[in-house]
Amino acid sequence: MRAAVFDSENKVFLVRHTYVPGWYLPGGGIETGETALEALGRELEEEGHIRLEGLPELRGLYWNREISRRDHVAFFVVRHYSQTKPREPDHEIAEAGFFALDALPEDTTKATRRRLDEVTGALVPNGLW
Template sequence: MANPEDAFRQTGWSGLRARLFHLYFVLRRPMTLGVRGLIHDAANNSVFLIRHTYVPGWQLPGGGVETGETLAEALARELAEEGNIALAAPPVLKSMHFNRRSSRRDHVGLYLIEHFSQTAPKQPDHEIAEAGFFPLDRLPEGTTPATLRRIAEVFRDEPTSPYW
């Protein structure tokens, strides 16, 4: 039988060293990760957009992934907070984008949601000024360029940009 101290020396130090290197890179090169949901109501050929109180333009709902959350969990939380929307089936990851306008380390996952429910229309609050479904051929004035690009990539088969 192997000596437990020898086993620790063989695996424990390397495991500790790996954790220390990981901590160093987290502190030295922190990366942020976000999610956005492209909620498509196929029956009405419309998409759900929000307008924040603190930034201009209409955009897709979403936000940052919190520590300990998966992307799907963050998406479900953000959709509930920003739109009273619940997922009725797993969302489909369509693309990942580098959001260089936000920071040098920000990435955003775009999900397509076609199976959902909305408990009630989203009412304005401290974060969301307006929210609603808009026909794809009549998006509101002020829809952000990134939102327009994501819609074109998904519904008009435009090439997917690596940038948000």
């Protein structure tokens, strides 16, 4: 699952991992015994010290056919949260921060850009990640 976390200035939180190129929306997999919302809360805390303070909006369920024939990604929009502290680099996260939608890092992934264009209404979702 992935989430577009927006601050009060409509900037979006992105992460750059140490093990793959590009900037991504935060997120990850659902562990055994977790609900999707529990997994989202865990991933946001791990990747951004972000704590949910309300229900996120489920924007869609997408098929990520480039990963496998059965990989699906739940996409959420988060506007009600707190960030306990900025995310410092470590072995997993090289960089993280909030970015204006018109000033995303150059190497922001295509899928991330598509999701953000869907949130703003510039694109209609097509169900493919």
